[in-house]
Amino acid sequence: MQISFLTSRRGPSRTGTNAVSQGESAVSEHTIKTLDRNYRDPRGIPVHVTGWDRERDQVIFMRPNYPHECMQPVWKFQQFFKRVEV
Template sequence: MQELDRKYRDWRGNIVRVTGYDREKQQVIFRREDYEHDCMQPVEQFRDKFTRVEE
């Protein structure tokens, strides 16, 4: 897994922090604010639903 530290905005306007990318499974790993577990989404869906936020 490639570790990352980037902010994105989802389709509802919420900020998430991308923590990694799993090349083998083609999934983006991210964490929502106030949620203790990692979330995963296929990279194609992530690209459609999230926009990068410049820090």
């Protein structure tokens, strides 16, 4: 199953350890795409996907009755989670 918002694979944006000396900013481009989608985990429990972290290649989601964000690598999310149409 292919998930359209999770298909991009980006490698590191910088090579080497002297990126700042080459004129680049020391602050990382931490890009998270905000999403609002519903899925079911492998046990059938609904989860709410809130974002996709492009830099770390992770899906960010919330579980019911759990106050903290959860994260899974994109490949694992694509393999084990199923989208629920509302």
